[in-house]
Amino acid sequence: MQEAELNYTAEEYRYELENRMKNLFWTVSGNYELDVQLDLDSFQRSKYISLYDAVKQGAFARYFSKDDFGLYLVKKLYLGAEEMPLMSIAQMCVDQAVVNKITEERKGVAILRKKAFEDLLERDFDRLSSPGNLIGRMKIAMLQQGIQGSYLAEKKIQVQMEALLAVRDMTDTMDVIRQVDVFYNRLADPDFEKTHGDLEQVLAVTAEDLKKFNWQDFLNENAEASLEEIMFHANSSVEPLEENEKERKERIGRLLVTEEAAQKMYSYIEQNYGSSYMSEREQISLNRRICRGVHADCKLYFTDGIVDSCVRENNTYVIAQRTWEMNQRFYRQNLRVARQNIRALGDILKQSLQARNEDDRMEASYGMIIPRKLWKVGRSEDPRLFMREMKKHNSDFVVDVLIDASGSQRERQHLIALQGYILSSALSRASIPHRVLGFCTFWDYTVMRRFREYDDPGEADWRLMQFVSSANNRDGLALRAAADGLLARPEENKILIVLSDGRPNDQVVNRPNVKNPAVYTGEYAVKDTAAEVRRLRSQGISVLGVFAGEEQDLMAERRIFGKDFAYIRDISTFAHVVGRYLKKQVDDRE
Numbered sequence: 134m135q136e137a138e139l140n141y142t143a144e145e146y147r148y149e150l151e152n153r154m155k156n157l158f159w160t161v162s163g164n165y166e167l168d169v170q171l172d173l174d175s176f177q178r179s180k181y182i183s184l185y186d187a188v189k190q191g192a193f194a195r196y197f198s199k200d201d202f203g204l205y206l207v208k209k210l211y212l213g214a215e216e217m218p219l220m221s222i223a224q225m226c227v228d229q230a231v232v233n234k235i236t237e238e239r240k241g242v243a244i245l246r247k248k249a250f251e252d253l254l255e256r257d258f259d260r261l262s263s264p265g266n267l268i269g270r271m272k273i274a275m276l277q278q279g280i281q282g283s284y285l286a287e288k289k290i291q292v293q294m295e296a297l298l299a300v301r302d303m304t305d306t307m308d309v310i311r312q313v314d315v316f317y318n319r320l321a322d323p324d325f326e327k328t329h330g331d332l333e334q335v336l337a338v339t340a341e342d343l344k345k346f347n348w349q350d351f352l353n354e355n356a357e358a359s360l361e362e363i364m365f366h367a368n369s370s371v372e373p374l375e376e377n378e379k380e381r382k383e384r385i386g387r388l389l390v391t392e393e394a395a396q397k398m399y400s401y402i403e404q405n406y407g408s409s410y411m412s413e414r415e416q417i418s419l420n421r422r423i424c425r426g427v428h429a430d431c432k433l434y435f436t437d438g439i440v441d442s443c444v445r446e447n448n449t450y451v452i453a454q455r456t457w458e459m460n461q462r463f464y465r466q467n468l469r470v471a472r473q474n475i476r477a478l479g480d481i482l483k484q485s486l487q488a489r490n491e492d493d494r495m496e497a498s499y500g501m502i503i504p505r506k507l508w509k510v511g512r513s514e515d516p517r518l519f520m521r522e523m524k525k526h527n528s529d530f531v532v533d534v535l536i537d538a539s540g541s542q543r544e545r546q547h548l549i550a551l552q553g554y555i556l557s558s559a560l561s562r563a564s565i566p567h568r569v570l571g572f573c574t575f576w577d578y579t580v581m582r583r584f585r586e587y588d589d590p591g592e593a594d595w596r597l598m599q600f601v602s603s604a605n606n607r608d609g610l611a612l613r614a615a616a617d618g619l620l621a622r623p624e625e626n627k628i629l630i631v632l633s634d635g636r637p638n639d640q641v642v643n644r645p646n647v648k649n650p651a652v653y654t655g656e657y658a659v660k661d662t663a664a665e666v667r668r669l670r671s672q673g674i675s676v677l678g679v680f681a682g683e684e685q686d687l688m689a690e691r692r693i694f695g696k697d698f699a700y701i702r703d704i705s706t707f708a709h710v711v712g713r714y715l716k717k718q719v720d721d722r723e
Contacts, residue, residue, distance in 0.1 A: 566588055612669065634690075
């Protein structure tokens with residue numbers, strides 16, 4: 134009874150807190166009919182941050198069009214923008230757009246904002262100041278400016294801060310949108326315009342496009358609710374993902390969906406990743422056999438990609454075509470280096486296999502007589518007067534190449550496409566049967582994109598140029614799925630090569646009757662992937678990790694693959710580094 138009373142008290146407290154913050158939002162916005170999404174959980178850590186966010190949301194809704202701004206953010210995400218940097222930039226611009234306007238009317242907001250900024254700076258300084266985090270250092274400067282009226286920063290940050298402070302004078306929503314777009318394309322993704330289009334093309338995305346093909350609106354057909362979610366992140370002072378707070382990750386990492394949305398998801402996967410080459414019965418059987426343990430709520434989806442098996446043309450298809458063209462252009466720019474790597478790696482493998490195929494000859498007590506040793510007959514007890522040839526039968530190798538095709542690889546997808554092509558072409562040159570798969574995870578589907586099958590001709594290697602990255606990655610399940618096909622091969626010696634960034638990360642969708650609600654990211658995901666690698670090795674599969682990520686993730690890669698991983702710093706060394714490992718595998722199997 135006492136526990137029930139405590140639970141009721143906590144629920145009642147949360148209800149009163151929500152009312153208080155909503156009243157604050159409505160009072161500032163001047164519109165009591167507006168709906169709002171608030172971060173009540175962060176109130177426990179800093180009431181100033183939570184209260185200021187409510188004020189900021191209300192002020193932006195009063196002075197600007199939050200629907201227009203939210204719709205721009207949805208369209209930008211739809212065309213491939215990364216959520217975390219986009220929301221960080223949007224948060225800063227929203228703050229600057231409203232600060233002068235609201236503090237002139239309500240003097241107390243200035244004190245509330247200062248206290249919120251002090252808590253933010255104390256809590257997030259280490260993360261924001263990490264090497265290479267230009268947007269983070271810009272936010273530190275903004276927080277310092279808000280606390281003490283000045284900031285210390287290098288010249289590059291000073292230039293960005295001048296543009297950010299200029300947002301204070303803006304009164305039109307479109308001006309704020311333009312500045313957010315400029316910041317994102319300049320600081321987060323300099324290739325965005327080249328790859329996905331400028332602001333005009335972003336705004337040209339239609340409501341019909343979003344309704345049919347954007348994942349957020351697909352899962353939640355109430356576009357107004359989707360915009361509220363986006364605007365919540367754009368106004369919040371908390372980043373979309375906080376890597377140092379497990380509770381925050383779990384709350385953000387789960388997306389509640391209905392059973393109706395779940396039934397539509399297969400159709401969405403088919404439209405945006407291409408039709409499956411497996412029958413429904415084969416898929417059910419495969420899922421039942423492989424999706425167990427921590428992956429019990431997941432499904433596998435095998436496809437030849439949207440370019441080769443498009444259900445109907447859509448924006449995803451257009452982006453895939455455009456990426457294909459960019460990958461081919463990058464290959465042509467690096468043609469000489471690519472051909473050198475293919476030739477070198479292919480020759481290393483051919484020479485190693487040829488050495489294995491050469492018969493060993495040894496002196497024995499039977500076989501073909503050695504004439505020069507006949508003098509020993511009757512004079513020596515040594516019976517080795519014959520030459521015996523030992524036939525080798527261990528040259529049968531098969532290789533699987535598994536490539537992380539998640540959204541975290543987007544900035545280097547042209548480089549990964551080239552690495553995959555070099556590796557596949559070299560294996561073809563050495564006449565080693567091999568299969569190449571890419572993988573990513575959307576909702577509870579881990580999509581396995583097949584680029585070539587084991588016995589395809591060398592021309593199939595070129596399909597690696599169709600490599601495109603998106604969504605999340607559930608590495609442990611992808612490894613298990615690839616190994617299932619590899620173990621079914623008749624060859625005695627099996628090798629699995631994994632090109633990844635060492636960051637398994639699948640934001641779990643929390644739907645009815647889930648068995649494993651834990652978010653598949655961080656330590657939890659690294660441990661599961663490492664355990665899967667050990668399990669495959671115990672089954673006789675040699676597993677090599679080829680690292681294609683940032684240096685700060687090297688430790689996770691090492692934990693997953695142990696000593697058997699290669700770090701490719703320069704594409705010109707690809708053949709040497711990978712060839713050394715593969716040669717060792719061939720030689721050690723004698």
